[in-house]
Amino acid sequence: SQTIHQWPATLVQPVGSPLSLECTVEGTSNPNLYWYRQAAGRGLQLLFYSVGIGQISSEVPQNLSASRPQDRQFILSSKKLLLSDSGFYLCAWSAQFNGRSFGPGTRLTVT
Amino acid sequence: GQQLNQSPQSMFIQEGEDVSMNCTSSSIFNTWLWYKQDPGEGPVLLIALYKAGELTSNGRLTAQFGITRKDSFLNISASIPSDVGIYFCAGLITGTASKLTFGTGTRLQVTL
Numbered sequence: 001s002q003t004i005h006q007w008p009a010t011l012v013q014p015v016g017s018p019l020s021l022e023c024t025v026e027g028t029s030n031p032n033l034y035w036y037r038q039a040a041g042r043g044l045q046l047l048f049y050s051v052g053i054g055q056i057s058s059e060v061p062q063n064l065s066a067s068r069p070q071d072r073q074f075i076l077s078s079k080k081l082l083l084s085d086s087g088f089y090l091c092a093w094s095a096q097f098n099g100r101s102f103g104p105g106t107r108l109t110v111t
Numbered sequence: 112g113q114q115l116n117q118s119p120q121s122m123f124i125q126e127g128e129d130v131s132m133n134c135t136s137s138s139i140f141n142t143w144l145w146y147k148q149d150p151g152e153g154p155v156l157l158i159a160l161y162k163a164g165e166l167t168s169n170g171r172l173t174a175q176f177g178i179t180r181k182d183s184f185l186n187i188s189a190s191i192p193s194d195v196g197i198y199f200c201a202g203l204i205t206g207t208a209s210k211l212t213f214g215t216g217t218r219l220q221v222t223l
Contacts, residue, residue, distance in 0.1 A: 043199065044154070044213045090153050099144045099203060100211060102153030 002027035006091050006103040014111055019064075019078040021106050023091030026072065031093040033074040034100060035066055038088040050074060086110045117200055117214030125222050130187040132198060132217045140202030143176050143183040144211075148197045157198075158185070192221050 003026045013019060025031050035047040046059045048066035056066050063082060067075045074091055088107050092100035117134045124130055134143070142161055146154035158169050160176035160183060167174055171188045183200055200214035 041218075043215045046211075088151075092153075099142065099156060099159055099201070101156065102146075105151070105153045107151070 002093070002101065004091060004093055004101060004103040006089075006106050008106060009104065010107045012109045012111060013081050015083055016080045019076070019081050019085070019108070021076040021089055021091075021108075023074040023076075023103055024072055025074075025093045028072070028093070028095060030071060031095060033068060034092040034094070035074065035076050036090040036092060036102075038090060038105075040087070044090065048076070081110045083110050115200055115202055115212055115214040117217055119217060120215070121218040121220070123220050123222060124190055126190060126192060128190055130190055130194070130219060131184065132186075132219075133182060133184045134200030134202075134214045135182045136202055136212070137181065138202070138212075139180040140212075141180065141205055142203040143174070144201040144203065145172075145174050145183070145185050146199040146201065148199065148216075150196070154199055187219075190219075190221050192223065195219060195221050 005024050007022055032051050034049045036044045037047055038044050048056055048058055050056050050068045053068055053071055064078050086109050088105050090105045091103040094100050115134050115136045144159050145157045147157050148154040157172055158167050158174040160167055163176055163180050164178050165176040173186045175184045177183055197216045197218050199216050202212045204210040
């Protein structure tokens, strides 16, 4: 069966520091991968998606970036965090263009 | 980005009561999904609907794909405390990698 992992689970970072969140998927190949952000009490906002290695599409312009160095690895990064980057970051995968299966999430607090 | 209108925004109900929530859109979707999110965790898929008019059940949960393709409904029968959480609808246009649009969520709280 397929599983999706995210780490770290929780992160507290100062404003201006870099960020790297990692997501890996097991049990499938060539998945579509997604990064979502969820502000407190709000819905899910799609940040990036990828249909293959090295292929990244950005949905919302901001100071975040994403990379897919391997088929089942998706990384969310920032060179300098802003206070507004705080939130709950969710990685998800899908086979072809079906519904998403979500990871456990990373709670990021920028201080 | 676009979000679906989901109502109610929150509900306080007593254990044993039935729950109804709905999701509406100005756009047509060809797949509707319902997710539940527990605090501090990622959303978990509850029910997927693939055809207009389809009625699908998963235990005490029943969801329907509206005939107009612009809405969907979720019912929970005989609620229990573990039903607490946020329920999200999502509409999907298959064939496009990114076009899964989420609702604004319904927060459900169950009192004993």
